[in-house]
Amino acid sequence: MNISYKWLKEYVDFELSPQEVCEALTSEGLEVGSLEEHQAIKGGLRGLVIGKVETCEAHPNSDHLHVCTVDLGQGELQQIVCGAPNVAAGQKVVVATVGCKLYDGDKEFVIKKSKLRGVESNGMICAEDEIGVGTDHSGIIVLPESAKVGMPAAEYYHVESDYLIEVDITPNRSDACSHYGVARDLYAWLVRHGMKTSLHRPGCEAFKVDNHDLDIAVEVEDNKKCPRYCAVTLKGCEVKESPAWLQERLQIIGLRPINNIVDITNYIMFAYGQPLHCFDADMIKGNKVIVKSLPDGTPFVTLDGVEHKLSHEDIVICNEEEPMCIAGVFGGKGSGTYENTTNVLFESAYFNPTSIRKSARRHGLNTDASFRFERGIDPNGQIYALKQAAILARELAGGTVSMEIK
Known part of the structure; x- marks a missing residue:
């Protein structure tokens, strides 16, 4: 997994060089595979x-x-x-x-x-x-x-190099699948070595429900495969290009910016380890999200245009008429956010790791989300991630939070 040295500094205070950070993480059990300088401007304006x-x-x-x-x-x-x-x-x-x-x-x-x-x-x-x-x-x-x-x-021009740290994540270290997760390990190392430090992340005080104009019901039929499912809607969003700081955050770790709403979900996942999915709320038929299984052979077309045949063992995110997403693995065609999207629903959930692993292998799909879900994410991190996404969406897309978190 790619970790940005500068992004890491947002969560833990330290004065170590990039190379010293690599050595500290490796000694903590997070083996570093490589360290690479990343210039914000090619050449770094040298000369x-x-x-x-x-x-x-x-x-x-x-x-x-x-x-x-x-x-x-x-x-x-x-x-x-x-x-x-x-x-x-x-x-x-x-x-x-x-x-x-x-x-x-x-x-x-x-x-x-x-x-x-x-x-x-x-x-x-x-x-x-x-x-x-x-x-x-x-x-x-x-x-x-x-x-x-x-x-x-x-x-x-205040041009500073960043450094890309490649951390090799073993199957038992799902807690380190994010910048904040790696920051916790580095914080522990700093404390153990008597260095002045602190660990911090943004609070959720700015989160508030503005109105109840877009209330979408949520029903979970299989609590074993989906012990926790949370959602919130935002109305009146403007889907557009993300600001430079957000694009740069994603680009340095190898992600291509899409639009402000999608980029927010990726940012939250790589910041805190909680995968999110965003739906065009106007495409949720019946204004209801249902988490359930569907019969064997049910056709489902993913965002990349490929048709899959669902298994009754797959956990699927549906509206009242059709499947929208293979839970924790891949979104469906027509379920995402597009240039003309104005109303969105953010999903934040905890899915059974074994179920996600089997679904990902069954359909030959390996995504950043499934990588985390199948290793077992923090079962208590859903609300925090959802609130952070809503705060960013209000700031970057101008939307209003239009229902209570469910």
Whole structure:
């Protein structure tokens, strides 16, 4: 399982280096398979500094180039030829110095001393897209007057590397299938070694029921296979792209962002170890969720468009007319959230581990959710995860909590 070093720091206080964290976790029984640096911006803005354009004159052999002298805070002014239409004397700019590596997708190119139409150039004054801090290419970046000459661009843009820690999860360590779970082990190690630390996670004080406009009934027919099933609805959500912080959280651990609602469920699962599922509430026929088994051979099409034949041993999440989800394993086609979804139902449950393992093997499906359910998640973590999802959904999608948690 992939763990983000920076994400881990949200739950436990420590001053260990990434390598020291790996050694501590391995000594606690969570063996680390690999440690990899992850740069928020490829190259980490190395070799880029803040400069000031002291002079800017027209190039003698070009109608669009300018010859600039730039102060990089090193005592000696550097001559740089620039083709941007907005370059002017007095500007604070971002400069790629000689030897700096810039990236265009997978392509790498090195800034070298060169001559442009017969005039020497010792660097490049950069646009946003050329250094990875934006997409604009209409002109160079012009920084506020307060920008300090000579400051590394990485420091100015607060670019910090994260580190990806790959933890090998054994079947008996379902409690460590999340960042908070790993944080608990690290916290125990820190305490045992007399280091100052604390363990914490967000509270649920912000959760509240706004109205009862979308009340959906819940019925569990098989309490042995589903000892606990919780749900809450949100009305008036706007399904859209997630904010950058949430996308970055998912991308570093190898997940592709989908939309804000789906991303919230993935975030909660990898943060706290509780898998969630989100339904378009308007597609729940009869306004009722029923957790039950269906007859052998009942056809069911999963989200990936593949048809499966259900077994009577599968636990299935249904509405009053049809199955919507193979519980703890895979959602059904048409049951998720889409661009036009406005009303959602979040599901948070505890399923019998053996039942989930058999269903996953029976249908040849292995998901992040089934990986956790079949190992046995915390049977008391459902309400907390559900409230955290609702709080995030209100913040990121603008919805209102529209029923009591059931």
